[in-house]
Amino acid sequence: MMEMQQTDALTISNALKDVLLRCSLPRQQCRGRSYDGASNMAGHLYGVAVHLQGEEPRAHYVHCLAHSLNLCLQECSCKCSALRDALGVTQELYNPIRASPKQLGLFNRIKNEIASSSPG
Known part of the structure; x- marks a missing residue:
């Protein structure tokens, strides 16, 4: 877990790149990324997904399935x-x-x- 003073897309993107570098994980080998739907993460103009996609276009973004499932279950539970x-x-x-x-x-x-x- 990394404590962050700011949670804007650029700060988070830089932190992710720093973690990958520290762990000796080349970004060029990244093929998939998954985030929740928050605009700072998945925003189509300035989100983390956009920042990282520009650096490694083969690393495709997919909306987090666990988060999607959680949202679905919350909606269903409200109906019962x-x-x-x-x-x-x-x-x-x-x-x-x-x-x-x-x-x-x-x-x-x-x-x-x-x-x-x-x-x-």
């Missing part, structure tokens, strides 16, 4: 009242846990214990 209500209650229960590092640590410890003792 039982699922929408269940997810709402789950979110209300989890928000105070997430807000406290101590509670989150306890929650994760219990979750891991349950997962390790569950079959499969």
Whole structure:
């Protein structure tokens, strides 16, 4: 994870190029890139996709499938009242846990214990 002071397309593009360079990964061998649909990432005029496409046209951009699936599932869950209500209650229960590092640590410890003792 890289902390960034700015999140404009040029700054992100330069950071990506820097990471590739540090990891000795030649940009010329890149054949695919995937980002979410935010304008600073996928914008057709000034997004990261445009900056990097100009430097390596063989590295094709594809909208992130995981992000697309997430958006689709969110839309579908809004249509089913039982699922929408269940997810709402789950979110209300989890928000105070997430807000406290101590509670989150306890929650994760219990979750891991349950997962390790569950079959499969």
